[in-house]
Amino acid sequence: MNGIGAQFQATLDLVDQLTASERAFREVAEEVVRHLRASYPHYTWVGIYMVEGEGLRLWAWDGPAPTEHVEIPLHAGVCGWAASTGQIANVPDVNKDERYLQCFLSTRSELVVPIRHGEEVYGEIDIDSDRLAAFGPEDERFLTELCDRLGALAAAQGLVGHRPGA
């Protein structure tokens, strides 16, 4: 396995330990955002938004500064698009995407991966990067595996999700 592949696997192993630890979802989310930001230099700002009613609320984040977007309606932003469709949004240049809600002037690209289990979308990991086109298919695969683990935990802890198309 190459360097980044081994690092991705180490993160997934850590997340397996966290999800087996009987900690509340919010605490696991806080550990995950801290770990991701500390471990991957192209992840400039990392947040976990969770579905609450018709919107998303920021449950955990790590980065150089807080965002003003603590709540995002399901129909707004790249974040709302990913949660309402259940699909990954990989935006190579945020200034060219009309869905984009600006947080930080320095952000150039953004990756949003839904946290899902079965039919339900429980939330998402949102990553901003100061690099243009920072996220490749390997980031998408890695974060999908990570979000699968978080989705199973959200379902096991009885969190309420949203069904795309419902």
Ligand code: SME
């Ligand atoms: N850019 C996001 C809003 C959240 S911030 O990036 C932290 C969006 O377009 O939904």
